[in-house]
Each structure stands twice: as structure tokens, then as C-alpha cells.
Amino acid sequence: MRNKLKIITFIINILVASFSLAAKDVAKENDEEKKIFNVVTYGAVGDGKTLNTLAIQKAIDAASITKSGGRVFFPKGQFLTGSIELKSNVDLYLSEGSIVLGSTDPKDYQSVSSEGRPDSPKKDDNTHLGLILAHNATNITLYGKGTIDGQGRALALTIDSLHHAQVQVDPNYNVLSMRPSETVRPKLFSFSQCKKVKIEGIDIKSSAGWGLSFELCNDLTINRINLTNRAFWNNDGMDITDCTNVRITNCDVNSADDGLCLKSYYPGYFNDNIYIANCTIRSSASAIKFGTASYGGFKNVTIEHIKIFDTFRSAIAIESVDGGIIENIKVQNIKAKNTGNGIFIRLGHRAGEKPGRIKNVLIKDIKVQIPFGRPDINYDMRGPEVPYSHNPFPASIVGIPGHYIENVIIENLEITYPGRSSKGIAYIPLNRIEQVPEKIKNYPEFDMFGELPAWAFYVRHVKGIEFRDIKIKLDHEDFRPAFVFDDLLDLKMEHINLPKSSKKEIVFKNVKNVKLDDNAVSHREEL
Template sequence: MKIKTPGFLKVVCASLVLTSLGIQSCKTNNKEDKKDIVEAVDPADKIIQSITIPVFPDKTFNITDFGAVADGTTLSTDAFEKAIAACHEEGGGKVIVPSGKFLTGPIHLKSNVNLHTEAGAVILFSKNTEDYLPVVHTSYEGVELMNYSPLIYAYEQKNIAVTGKGTFDGQADKTNWWPWCGSTRYGYTEGGPHQRNEQNLPRLRKMNEEGTPVAERIFGEGHHLRPTFFEPFECENVLVQGVTFTNAPFWVMHPIKSNNVTVDGVTVSSHGPNNDGCDPEYARNVHIKNCVFDTGDDCIAIKSGRNNDGRRVNIPSENIVVEGCEMKDGHGGVVMGSEISAGVRNVYVRNCIMDSPNLDRAIRIKTNTLRGGFVENVFVNNVEVGQVKEATLKINTHYAIYEAQEGEYIPVIKNIHLKDVTVKNSGKFGVLIRGRKEAKIQNVTLENVTIDKAETIMSVEDSEPVKFVNTTINGEKPGEK
């Protein structure tokens, strides 16, 4: 497939999006015509250019020199810790994981450290939950807490990376971590522990509602909330490049409260419960490119906290570019929500392929009146969709799962634009929108979009009229007879 160079994102500097990025219009003082010339600027490229990618000193620290054993059975947690500490203390460099199978507990990164995996390296994570203690400051479904350590974790660090050609295998399966979701599909048996037991999610939800200090939201041992796989928490200048993640307990990549994040050429092949591929949360200046997502949940889900926690933190996720990626199985290709209470803005999706009979939607926005929040300035350009189950574009402000989700926080969704998108099989709907009478969905446009094989062309409630320009669904021009 040939990918076209995007032209749609080149907009004038005086636009809403460029104003939010702080880009000013340019003028000329040419005396001959004295005309103001506004420079055409691609705001997605401006975001990419602003992101700092970490660079590391030319020093190497091989984990085998610190006691790691490549037999897949000897626990090498201490060796990883010692190698990372030595690298950090000497000003930074690469911690090398050579070819072979290495068993470890959680890996905690430090500033100026690049955890680099060579071809043939497989990092197997322990199935013993006690290895992920003591608890650390982390997050579960948009709510901060003290819980089991993520498998790869960094807290308040700068210039960190996970790179190379190796594979990180979380070893989660129907006997380990996954049954805690409570679904028999993933190994749960009746009467067993699961996340919806009173001491787990209900307890955390109540702490969220009551504003319990995070330091007092202690879970971990005796509780059943699964850890994320890779989580840089309040970090700056983060790079994930080339590696493969598989068999995750929960969300795979979760950059939270982090700035300048680059995810490049990563493969996520993980079909467990809640196995989202990449979930930027309260994250700014994020570039996700050239990745393959084959997941048990959303391929990419942009988030910003759940309910009161999101409003307390109040950091929107913004300035996020997704390009050159392939989305296979998943609940959605690029999704915003549902934990979205602090809002999302300035999202650019371009030059991607989305195609699988097990991919539910291409672009999805989901929230409700407990979450509230906002989504604005979403630009989808030059995307090829082979097959999805439900819809090419779905916007839902009545999202609910397990329990009622109605409250007093009316979500605001506006400026959602698709251009140069082709869809061979859109499933049940071409466009599916459910807004709110109190705050209708605003300014949705489809331009140069072709959608085929939709059972229903569109279903739109409580939205301003969708604007269609040179667009066909099932060969018809929406709005025309």
C-alpha cells in the first residue's frame, strides 16, 4: 500500500489548534505589495519537532556482569537492579540484555539509562506476585493508588529508554494475573478472587469519591488489581523503540504524567484482559509511530483520569501524534477515553492501517456524565481501514460498563475531523454518534472519505449536523437523496 503525504493538516497559524500550540502567524515587510503572508504549518510536525528524544553516553553495562543468568529460571532481579544503578551512578549509558532468556521481577529504571535488548533477548517476568512488592505509586483505570509495581517502572526520572530487538514477556495467562479480571474466558473460576470484590475496585472507587490521599490508598498484597507492564510515571524524555511486548497482566505501555514520549517501531502482541497497547494519560507531547498493535483491548487509548481523580490532577492529555501504525485486533484503533475527566486535545492520526475482523472500531471517543471531560481537535488523515465490526467513527457520551454511569459532569466534544479515509467494511455503522441534549457534539466533518459495507449509513443523536464533503457511505452521499 502506498501512503500519501498528508496535506490536510497544513492549516493557517491563526487557527484554534495552532493558537493552543503557541504558534504565531508570520508576516512580511515586502514594500511592493505589503501583503501579509501566513505561513502554512503542519501542527503535527510542530509537535514532533518539539519532542526531546533522550541521548545516552557511550557506556555499556551488561547484566551478565552483574550476575544475571540466561537460563530462564534463575531470578535475576538483583542483577538488573545493580546494572541500572551502576549505569545511573556513572552518568548514564546502556544496560545491555544479551541474547538468552532472563527471569526477573520488576525492573525499575533510573535517569539517563537505556535498557537495551539485543536480538534473541527474552525477558521473562516472574509469576510470583510477591516479587512485585513493596507497593509503589501507580494507577489503576485512571485512579492513583499504591499497588503492585509495574513490570517496568520509572518514577520521576529523566531521559530513559527501553530499546532493541528483544521481547518482554509478562508471562500473564489464565493461571496468573488474568483470572483477577473476573472473566471465565481468562481463567476465572467461581468463588475466586477478582477485581470487583469489595476490597478491590469498589474500595478504590470509594477512595476516589471521598478524596482519600493517594498515600493511604494501599492495595498490593491481599488485593487483586493487576499491574501495568511499562509505566513511566512523572517522567521526562522517554523512548521505547523496537522491542516487543507480550502476555501483559494489564495495560501494556502507560506513560502517565509524562512529557516528551516517543514510541517507535514497537510490537504489542498481547490478548489478555484490558491489554491496551499504549495508554498515554495526563501525558503531553507524545509521538507513537511505526508500531504494530494486536491487542485484547484498545490498540491506543488516550486517557486523563477517572472522575474525581481526573478533576483533582487536572492535566489534559494533549499534543499526541500517531502515525505509520498498524492496528489489528482490538476494541478500537485510536480511542479517547473512557477515563477522560481532565480532557484530551490536539490528537493527530495519520498514515495508519486498521484491519481485522476482531477490530471493533477505527476511531472512538467514549465518556459519560460521571467522567465528564472534553475532547477537542482530533484530526484523522490518510487512514486505510479494511474491516471493523461496529463503526468507522463512534462517539458515545453515554458509555457504561458493569454499572450505571450518570452524574453531573457534562462532557464536551468538538472539532473531530476525518479526511482521506477509505473503509472497505465498516460493520454495523458508518458513523455512530450519541451526544447529550445538554451539550451536543460539535463540528464533526468527513472529507474525502469512502466507507463501504456499512449495515446502517449513520446513526446520529444529539449532535450538530455532521458535515460531509466529497464523502460516500455505501455509494451514497449522506444528506443527499
């Protein structure tokens, strides 16, 4: 009996100890829950008129020194502010009906810190001014049902007026376009060298320049945000520069410049392990773009389930012109309607000691509709016009002599082109296709080569390219061939569906090691 009592007592003691430890763990978790820091408590006034920069920063600073971090809370109201800087372990929560308003006075803005940032060959190309700043911070979150409104047009016009009044002169002022340069116009977000950043749920709009900018960040998640950035020129949606482990999902982006733009300003650094999915994008430039800044590179990028509409330039633009490396890229399940160009892949040599590299690119399950006129004609902020007469542009995949784009697969693609080309507008006959300029050092863009001799695809300086299950449509006739291939090695084409035509639709010049199915062979012409 005594032994049984000892055993029962021992078991009870173990259970009591276990419950005690569990209670301590729960208490510990409760102690570590983030404390709420209401900006109103720190003096903020949500009347849309009072400048609350100091009050909001006080709340952020107070939250940052708590043991487990704090949650800065914006109640219903309009909170006017200049630059505020987030700190580690601080959340910014915007409740429903809360609006963070960016000041329209440029004196209220500052740049994110440059401490520890590597040198960039283009130091003056990328401003670090911003409304919401973060530098070298870890574990920060912005979320809720509220709105961030940068009041970008009013801010940009104030900057413009101060320049002309000689009060605050912009040394890089764009005289031709009559607008202040990007270097003096603040972004909405300017985050640098941060880790574990999460942005979710909020509406964001109206920057004076780029929208959301992230440089050299790691572990970045952006989910379910609505981003409208059409207030002024150079209004990119999101710019991801040399970041690693990035997820952008379920977002709606409507921008006056590039929608989602991957950039690389820092040699030796990469955008690496990037996932973009389930987004809707409209742009007066390109919807999704790699570049143009391309000093380090981009690798291991997956983009899928994207809807694109009313976009002036390219649905997908992949560009290395500054020595950067682009490799292991997968783009799939894209639907682009009313878009100026489907695919643009360019290897150039604008900067850097030697050209970069583009290799291992898979583009599949793509449906694109190209209109005859401007896709963004109904928008007030439109991209610059193409400065010469031209027929509708084809998709382009173009390297430079001696430096080839390598290993490209295009599969299950359907593109509808408008046709209606005219030799009276522009004309490059097939016996003079060498007149298409190389433009090795030029800014990369789908219209950079001028008039092109093909209506569907123009491909030059490529090694290893496959076209599989391709359906190309024309709304009206086009006098040019569908495909022109110039200086290619290792080309494979199978299941190519082309419109009925009395002319050859696949034209070769200096193409070696070719594998074509019977339909492609019947359309082939060798120059």
C-alpha cells in the same frame, strides 16, 4: 619583519588554542559517553529459570549513579525477572537474542510509586503494578533488537488459582467472566510522571493486563516497536494517560482489547500535543480510542496514516463521558478493513459535575469496510459478544440533550456496509425514532443504544457538522435509510454518493439551518 613575525606567532597561538579547546571538548564528550553495565556482571543468569530481579536492579542502580548515566546491557539469553525500576539517565539495551521474561509469580511484582500523583476519581480502576516501572525519571531509553515477554497468561492464571485457593483473594474478582480484575494483574510497563522517555525497536508481548501504560509523562517517543498483547482479558496495547508531547510512530499493535487508547484519569490534566502515525493496529475492542476514562481531556491530537484490520469494535472512538474536554482533533488517512464500526463519537455524562465538551474534530481521507459477522471470529481472545439481536450498526455521532457535540467535519470518506438487515431481527420504524434511548450515564460503546434506525450514520444532538465527498456502499440491500439526523443545528452535506434506492436515504427530525447539494436534497425526508 618583527611585526610580521608577531602576527604569525599570534595566529599560530590562536590556532593551537582552538585545537586544544576542540580536543578538550572531544575528551569531554568521550568522558560523558554512557558506560556499559552488563547484567551478567551483576549476577544475572540467562537460563530462563533463575530469578534475576535483584541482579538487574543492581545494574540499573549502578548505571544511575554515574556522571552521565549508564547503559544496562542484556546479552543473548532469557532473563527471568519480577518488577524492575528504571532510573534517570539510564538506557536499557536488549541485544539481538536477548529476552526479558516476566515472572509468573505475582509476589515478584510491585507498583510504581504514587508520590506526587494527583488524586483521581477512579482510584481503583487503574492498577500501577508492572514488570518495568519508572517514576519521576528523566531521560530514559529502552531499545535494541531483543524481546520483552511478560508471560501474561501463565501469570494471570496463577493469580486466578491463588484467588480460588483463598491464598490471595481478589476483592474485585469478576465472577461472571471468571477472571481476576485488572487491579491485581501487572502491566508490562507502568511509567508515571517521567520526562524524555524513548522506546524503540524492541518486540514486546504478553501482559497479564494492559501492555504499555504511561501516566502524566512529558516528551514520550515510541517508534518501531512490535507489540502483541493477546494473552488474557483487558489486554490493551498502549494506554497514554494525561501525557504531553507524545509521538507514536511506525508501530505494529495486535491486542485483545483497545489498541492505542488515550485516557484521562485526572481532572485538570490533558493528553496534549499527541501525534500517532504510520501504525498498523488489530484489536478485539477499538483500534484507536479516546476514553473511556475522560476526566481531564484530550486536545491537539493528530492521528494519520493508520492501517486497521480484524477489529471488533470501532476503528476510531472519541468519547467524553466524565466531564473531560476533547478539542482540536485531526484523524486522516485511515484504512480499516474487516472492522465492526468506522466512527464512534460520544458525549455523555457518566461522571463529573457537568458534562464535558467535544468540538473541532476533523476526520478525512478514511476508507472502512464493515463485515456482516464478527471481524475477530478467528482469534482465541475475543471481545464480549453484544448481548442482544441487532442489525449491522452504523457510525454514530451522539451528544446528549442540551449538550451538543460541536464543529465536526467528515471529508473524503468511503465506507462499505454489509447490508442484509432484517425487520425480523430488530426494527425501529422512523415514526418511533424517539425510542432510541439517550443512555446519558452509560459506558460509551458503539452498540450502547441498541438497534438503530440508520445503516450508515446516526447523528443526534450535534451543532455544526459537515459531510463532504462521502461515498457510502452496500454489499446487499438494507431497509433502513443511510442517514438519520435527530436534533441538529447547522448541517452541511455536499458530494454525497449513495447507492441507488427507491427510498429516501437522508432522514431529518428537528434539524435546523441545513445546506444540501442537489443529490442530498433528492434523498431528503423530513419527519
